[in-house]
Amino acid sequence: MNPSPPSLDAFDFNYLFGLDPANNHQDDLEHGLAVIRAHGAAVARHDVRAALKFQFRELDSCIHPDNRNGSTGKHIDRFQATRLGLDAYQRMSPRSARKAC
Numbered sequence: 001m002n003p004s005p006p007s008l009d010a011f012d013f014n015y016l017f018g019l020d021p022a023n024n025h026q027d028d029l030e031h032g033l034a035v036i037r038a039h040g041a042a043v044a045r046h047d048v049r050a051a052l053k054f055q056f057r058e059l060d061s062c063i064h065p066d067n068r069n070g071s072t073g074k075h076i077d078r079f080q081a082t083r084l085g086l087d088a089y090q091r092m093s094p095r096s097a098r099k100a101c
Contacts, residue, residue: 017043017050027081029088036096052096059083 021035036052043050063076071077 015049017048019043019050019052020055021052027084029084029091032084032088032092033095036092040096054089054093054096056089057083 019039021032021039039050039052057079059079063071063079067073067076068080
């Protein structure tokens with residue numbers, strides 16, 4: 001059985017920087033890990049508290065089937081071109097939790 005997560009009431013959000021690399025992994029796990037390392041180095045260099053936010057998009061259900069190929073939507077092709085699988089996020093997530101990544 002998984003333990004209950006700590007209450008958000010007990011977490012100090014003051015002076016917490018939210019880092020949002022978005023799709024800057026460019027569909028490349030190693031590049032994604034390099035982005036995480038760069039964020040970690042900046043956090044350590046400036047001695048700040050930070051949290052890294054991953055964006056998960058379930059593209060198979062988020063993008064209508066009629067728009068998956070040849071869409072005129074300006075973001076759809078980019079989202080599909082920068083898709084990473086769950087296994088890549090499972091490798092990046094623990095790295096992002098380490099101090100100075």
